[in-house]
Amino acid sequence: MGQELVWAVTVISMAVAAGVFAWVASSADRALADYHPAVAVAYRLRPWLFGAAALILIGANYRAVEALPYVSEPGRGAPQRVDAVGEQWAWTVSPNKVVAGRPVEFHVTSKDVNHGFAIYDAGLRLVAQTQAMPEYVNVLRYTFTAPGVYRVLCLEFCGVSHHQMMAEFTVVPAQSAK
Numbered sequence: 001m002g003q004e005l006v007w008a009v010t011v012i013s014m015a016v017a018a019g020v021f022a023w024v025a026s027s028a029d030r031a032l033a034d035y036h037p038a039v040a041v042a043y044r045l046r047p048w049l050f051g052a053a054a055l056i057l058i059g060a061n062y063r064a065v066e067a068l069p070y071v072s073e074p075g076r077g078a079p080q081r082v083d084a085v086g087e088q089w090a091w092t093v094s095p096n097k098v099v100a101g102r103p104v105e106f107h108v109t110s111k112d113v114n115h116g117f118a119i120y121d122a123g124l125r126l127v128a129q130t131q132a133m134p135e136y137v138n139v140l141r142y143t144f145t146a147p148g149v150y151r152v153l154c155l156e157f158c159g160v161s162h163h164q165m166m167a168e169f170t171v172v173p174a175q176s177a178k
């Protein structure tokens with residue numbers, strides 16, 4: 001009984017849909033005639049709209065590149081090397097203390113699969129990131145200006161405990177370096 005009802009509903013729906021298609025197809029020629037003037041206007045506007053869209057996109061891209069979080073102050077002094085190794089599912093970051101104002105070179109790699117090495121400030125704003133790849137070392141240069149506790153999170157889905165890949169390191173003020 002249930003099956004027959006479903007079958008009947010299906011057949012009726014298909015018939016209605018077919019009727020709608022047939023009606024649209026038969027009235028398409030008439031409708032198209034009304035559209036010709038509108039289509040002509042659209043074709044004349046098209047290059048201008050395309051130009052405007054291109055200008056807006058180029059402008060937006062330019063602004064977006066300026067706002068990228070990856071550009072940092074060049075910093076002064078010898079770079080501080082930090083080794084960062086990702087594995088399922090943890091980060092090893094050593095040393096876990098760097099000095100503000102001096103460039104830091106993160107040497108980032110992975111023991112197993114690809115991970116995303118992403119550094120967040122105390123407000124969880126992304127400040128820099130690179131890939132952690134097996135058998136390859138990515139060097140990420142960044143100069144921290146604000147002291148504080150920074151967090152490393154994984155930005156590449158790498159398995160069930162991806163979300164637990166967290167580490168912390170501290171950026172200390174320049175004057176307390178020694």
Ligand code: CUA
Nearest residue numbers: 115154158162
């Ligand atoms: Cu490592 Cu996600």
